[in-house]
Amino acid sequence: MSSNEDTTKVDQPASPRQWFRLVVVYLLIPLTLFICGGDLGWWQAWLYSLLFLASGIGGRMWAEHLHPGLTAERQNIEKVQSAKAWDKVLAPLMALSVSFPMVIVAGLDHRFGWSPLFSLWLIVLGLLLIALGYAFAAWALIENRFFFSVVRIELDRGHVVCDSGPYRIVRHPGYAGNMLALPSMALAFSSMWVLIPAAAALIITVIRTALEDHTLKNELPGYRDYARRVRYRLIPGIY
Numbered sequence: 315m316s317s318n319e320d321t322t323k324v325d326q327p328a329s330p331r332q333w334f335r336l337v338v339v340y341l342l343i344p345l346t347l348f349i350c351g352g353d354l355g356w357w358q359a360w361l362y363s364l365l366f367l368a369s370g371i372g373g374r375m376w377a378e379h380l381h382p383g384l385t386a387e388r389q390n391i392e393k394v395q396s397a398k399a400w401d402k403v404l405a406p407l408m409a410l411s412v413s414f415p416m417v418i419v420a421g422l423d424h425r426f427g428w429s430p431l432f433s434l435w436l437i438v439l440g441l442l443l444i445a446l447g448y449a450f451a452a453w454a455l456i457e458n459r460f461f462f463s464v465v466r467i468e469l470d471r472g473h474v475v476c477d478s479g480p481y482r483i484v485r486h487p488g489y490a491g492n493m494l495a496l497p498s499m500a501l502a503f504s505s506m507w508v509l510i511p512a513a514a515a516l517i518i519t520v521i522r523t524a525l526e527d528h529t530l531k532n533e534l535p536g537y538r539d540y541a542r543r544v545r546y547r548l549i550p551g552i553y
Contacts, residue, residue, distance in 0.1 A: 326382070326383055326386065327378060327382040327383060327385075327386070328378055328383070328385035328386045328389075329386070332385060332386055332389055333385070335389065336371070336374065336385065336389070337371060340366070340367055340370050340371055341367075342414075343363075343366060343413055343414070343417055344359070344362075344363035344366065344367070344417075346414060346417050346418060346421070347359050347362070347363065347417035347420065347421050348421070349421065350417065350418050350420075350421025350422050350424075350425065351420070351421035351422075351424040351425055352421075352424075352425045353424060353425070356424060358437060358441070358502055358503055358504070359420075359421075359424075359503075361441055361502075362441065362444065362499070362502055362503070365441070365444055365445050365448055366448065369445075369448035369449060369451070369452045370448070370452075372452070373451075373452030373453075373455050373456060374455065376452075376456050377455045377456045377461070380456060380459070381459040384459065384461065387462065388461075388462065388463040389463075394463065394464050396464075396466055397464030397465055397466050398464075398465050398466065398525075398529060400525055401464050401465040401466075401522070401525070401526070402464070404518065404521065404522045404525070405463060405464045405465075405522075407518055408515070408518050408519060408522055409463075411511065411514055411515035411518050412492055412496060412515045412519075415511035415514070415515070416496065416499055416508060416511050416512065416515070419505065419507050419508050419510065419511055420499060420503040420505050420507075420508050423503065423504075423505040423507050423508065424503065424504075424505070428505070428506075428507055429504055429505045429506045429507060430504070431504050432501060432504040436501050436504075437501060437502055437504060439498075439501055440498045440499065440500070440501025440502030440503070441498075441501075441502045443494055443495065443498035443501070444494075444495045444498045444499060444502055446491075446494060446495075447491045447492060447493070447494030447495030447496075447498065448491060448492075448495055449491070450480055450487055450490065450491035450494065451487065451488045451489075451490075451491030451492055451495075452491070453479055453480050453487065453491075454479070454480050454481070454487035454488040454491065455488060456479075457476060457478060457479035457480060457481065458476045458479075458481070458488075459476075460473050460476070461488065465525070465526045465529055467529070467530075467533045467534055469534075469535075473534065474534075474535070474536060475534060475535075475536045475537050475540045477540050477543070477544070481544065482544065483544070483550060484544065484546050484547060484548055484549070484550060485527065485540070485541060485544050485546070485547050485548075486523050486526070486527070486547050486548055489519050489522070489523050489548060490548045490549065492515075492519065493516060493519055493548060493549075496512040496515055496516060497509060497512050497516070499512065500512065519548075520548070520553075523547050523548055524547075527541070527547055
């Protein structure tokens with residue numbers, strides 16, 4: 315977490331190679347979806363891919379414009395290795411759980427017809443909720459110059475609490491946005507089976523959120539006061 319005040323040094327912006335790596339990783343998700351689905355005419359998959367790529371790559375481009383070096387920072391192996399021991403396990407597990415299992419199951423369900431086709435309004439509702447969730451997560455990334463890929467505190471670089479934008483609503487808006495999008499994929503893809511990997515991803519997200527929140531309270535000055543002002547971690551009024 316951090317504020318947006320200019321109290322930190324500006325890092326080198328991401329290199330073309332780092333951008334290429336990022337784009338390739340993002341393209342693998344819709345590619346996997348279409349391979350598993352076996353249907354290039356699957357309109358839900360095309361709309362989902364558009365939402366996924368626009369929020370993911372577009373959000374990171376905007377964040378990099380506002381906070382040069384953030385993209386490179388998130389790919390820095392040395393920085394990742396300096397993460398908390400528990401997050402060295404949970405960070406990649408969470409990144410995997412919210413992506414490939416979801417589209418693999420959705421694609422196979424579409425190919426083999428495991429679930430009945432949902433009403434059009436449910437499919438559209440699912441896509442709208444996905445768009446809202448991804449937009450909320452992208453907003454968190456754009457707002458927070460210290461939106462690291464792993465949990466670590468860098469006080470020597472001016473790391474302070476971010477309490478603006480979506481951080482006024484919940485303390486972990488990046489995770490909250492994904493939590494909204496994950497179960498909504500079951501509606502968008504007409505797949506009840508998607509709820510199984512979605513449930514696993516949600517459990518991992520809640521566990522990581524709790525551990526990250528505990529770390530921030532103990533190690534990031536001002537976070538306890540922030541937690542008293544913004545009471546909920548992920549879901550307003552609930553958690």
